[in-house]
Amino acid sequence: MNTEKQEINLVELASGKQEVNTDENDFSSQVKDQRPDPPVRGESVLRVIDRWFHQLDRLVERYIPQNLNPFTQSGAIANTTFIIALVSGFVLLFWYKPSVHQAYSSLDQISPLGDFFRSLHRYSSDACMLFIMFHAFKMFFARRFSGARWLAWVTGIVALALLWFDGWLGYWLVWDEAANQVAVGTAKMLDQLPIFAEPLSRSFLTDDSFDSLLFFLVFFFHMLIPLAMGIALWLHVSRLNKAHFITKKPMTIAVLGSLGVLSAALPAGLAKPAKMLEIQQTMPLDYFYMLPMYFTDRLEGGALWAITLIGFIAFVSVPWVLVKKRRPKPQVDADRCNGCEQCYKDCPFNAITMLPRAEDDKKRGDFYASIDPSKCIACGICVGSCDPVGIEFPRLPAMDVRREIDSWLHERLEEESSVDVAYICSNSAGADLHIDEATGRCKELPGYIVRSIPCVGWVHPLMIERALRKGAEGVLIVGCQSEPDYRLGAMWTEERISGGRHPELRNEKVDSSRIHYLQYDRTDYDGFIKEARELQRNTSKFTLKQDESSSTKMKKYIMGAFLVLMLSSLTYFFSNAPYSVPIQNDSELVVSFTMPGRPVDSSVKKESEQQNLQSHMQSRNAPAKRERSDVRLRIDVDGETVHEQKYEPSGLYNDGMSGAVEYIPLKAGAHTVEVYLGDTTSEEWLYTDQKKVVFKDNHRSVIKFNRADGFQWYPKSQE
Structure with missing residues (x-):
């Protein structure tokens, strides 16, 4: 490769002191313009905060192993902690007595083993709420609620609401002074509904007025709601291919171990028993579930209903209110499809089904693929899976791109001694590159022909081979890192290049040292530019991720343990934070x-x-x-x-x-x-x-x- 290519100082380029053919080329387009997700309202603000989440991932993975990064597995950790809470809750029934007159004493006099399971039940429930909230915010700011993802968003909000309500009811069952406040706040809202013959609030005025049947009804719903949550979570992942519903073994051990240590070292305490005639002043509060008490203690029932309903409707309606317009979806050309099922296996969102052909149309196989537009998010991964180029991708037709790359290479090689081809994911660190759509030239990477793509999974290995045969010095593929926007695209691409998945790169046909696959998230722009230009000068640099040394891994595991300690401390603090009840008079x-x-x-x-x-x-x-x-x-x-x-x-x-x-x-x-x-x-x-x-x-x-x-x-x- 020519090592005397033109060098560009990034600082000078950003300040406008050095330009690259700006008079001859139109660099008004950017790689991110190829994103398949539809534009949303407030996208600039959402993108800024989404960048913070990516920076957090980069910071964490600098010090701990990627497979132990809790922030890229927040959904799976939430499900795992939910299962732990479910199991520990059932075990706790060996000691707990669901009676208003015996509930508090059964927990106050519980054995050490029972106290461990009670603490495990509480802390795992808190961790579940912590991670499900983190997951919800991360998905929102990443704009992963549009198009076919609406079902995952809505069911996620429903699951979150059910989880909170189940935890809120769970604190009734302790029947301490915090439970008293929970019961009074709930009754304040229910009294607004014409369903009770007399105000429910009357049941919580004196110690002997609370109906035991009502207490058992609360216990019954607390046990029943997890079933509804299970249905919501099943719907939440029903459109995902190879969904990681729970964490893998290393993370499961870390989660279960940290919760077990926390439960043994700092058992969950009990507040004072509920005394209806006493005015509570301060008490420890679990803010993961009881934060709404701040409002129930200060607002009337009508205002509480208004906040609840408006908030729920606002969150559920996000996929329809914020999305501006829809993107065109790919279609299968049944005449070209050979029924190999590879696109069906590779689709991350289960949007492809195999349909039987008519009896008189089985020359190309017994089945053909069909894309369900209601499930498809137009990521393009199926395009990279299709050998006969039988998938029509409206925004980026594969055959047109092949001819386009051929033409650009021919023109550039007439002017320059060598040139590289780069396929850059629209959500990667190269998203902000400025390119000329007519020539493939890039303002920031002058030695490359740059083709923006929706996802690296869109690239078929034959495109890589074709570019090298047509004279490209090397081929660079740049994808997302840590938590790819389209889930499996980055993994499938790496496996195809390494020969582990069909359609695989034919190493006997090309020199694999001239192919470079990088993963950079959008926060590491400088690192991406530096390595992309370094690869042009050094073709011997290895193309795929390399294994870390054992000493580096050990240091990262130690830092991982420290992060677990920090998250456990956070869980404990918000699970036992002080709260002051508003008091007007003595x-x-x-x-x-x-x-x-x-x-x-x-x-x-x-x-x-x-x-x-x-x-x-x-x-x-x-x-x-x-x-x-x-x-x-x-x-x-x-x-x-x-x-x-x-x-x-x-x-x-x-x-x-x-x-x-x-x-x-x-x-x-x-x-x-x-x-x-x-x-x-x-x-x-x-x-x-x-x-x-x-x-x-x-x-x-x-x-x-x-x-x-x-x-x-x-x-x-x-x-």
Whole structure:
């Protein structure tokens, strides 16, 4: 290879001090223009943050083995920790008693082995949430939600919501002071729905008011939701070929070992037992699942529903709201297809099926390939699999590219003594290269003919052989690194070049030392440029990834252990972080009632309306609509009215009970409390009661009323 090629100083090139044939060539196109993913709104911002994720991967893989990088396996780690949480949860049932009266004591007095499994259950659940959130954000900023990927995105959001809800319910089952706050926040939202005869919040006012049946129902749903999660996760990966649902052995050992050590060294603690009449101030909180408590403690039920529904709809609708337009999808030319099934095996997204040919059309085989456009993301990997060039790729036809490379080589070799051909992935470090689409010249790599491609898997080995036969000094293929955008393309390409996968490179036909396969993600532009130019000067440099020395591997495994320690510390910290409950006053008065208003009759048609009708149209017995009147509540403290309000009856026809739970902050000390209840059919109060109550610091006094039991004052010593 000619070692006296023109050198380009990258700094000068970036500053405009040195240019390469800018007058003769149009370098307005870039390699990234060939990306198969459709453009999305806000792409520039998403791309910047996506770059941060790639930089994190580069930083981690500089110090630890690639197969132990947790950030490139976040989805598989989330699934693995989910399975660990599932198994440890079932084992925990040997000690746990699902009763509101025994739940806390069964965990407080658990054996050391049971405490280990309880801690393992909690920390694995936390790790699952940590990695599924990381995975969701990474996929979002990588824009992997468009086109056929919508199903994976939607089912991922559903799985995330189910995971959170299952963890939220799981904290009920501990029945400590944090569980009390969870229950009250949940009841606040459910009370907005017309599905309960009386406010659910009444069940969490006193220690003896919580229904054991409701507690068991929460336990039942906590056990059932993982089944729904399993269905969502199956749909999540259903369109992936060779999906890594769980981690491989080295990472599984690392995950299970780190969680086991964390569970043994720092067992998950318990907060104080739930006391309904105490006002919680501070408590340890698992922020992975209980962060919404910040909102349930501060907002009303209607606002909570609005935030929940708007947020869920916004995330689910991302594939349709952000995507601007769709890309054309490849098609199979059935007349050229020989039914070899290689494209069917290589497609990363299971978008290709083999269909039987008609009896009179079996000259080229019994089957032919067919691409499902609803599953295809137009990555082009099938093009690189097809020997007879039977796949029509609208944006980059393979036959046109072959003729194009032939023409460019012919023109360049008439001007220069040697030239190299580069096939560069549109998502690799070469994405920002400036190229002339008419000549294949590249502003940053003047010694190359550059052809931008959607994925390195698009390159068929015959294209490499053809370029060398037509006079190219060498062929460079540049793909993604760590976590390729189109999953299997980089791996298939490496196997084809090394002869391990069909269609393989025929080493007996070409000099393999003239073929270079590099993997650089888009954050390592300078490293890619440096090596690409170095390869032009040194043809003896090995083309594929080389194995590391044993000492280097050992250092990386040590750094991997350090990273595991850091992630374990992060999991523990957010699993036991302090939380302060918003407190308005030292103590609190709570008044709750359920009471039916008196029935009110209203005719469907007024008498005047009846008289205006002809005699045969008048209703002799107009049906009456039975409704109930509103209920009035007034609360006086020390002779002053602190609350007065009317409450509508429940039910679709306003014929049910009226009910409410009112919280009134008071200062600690003795207060005279008077409660009045009536309805709007008269001015009189139907039920009244009065007591002098001593309010204690950080405690609440509760007054409950129903017609069967009358007024009940808590604590009982107040009665």
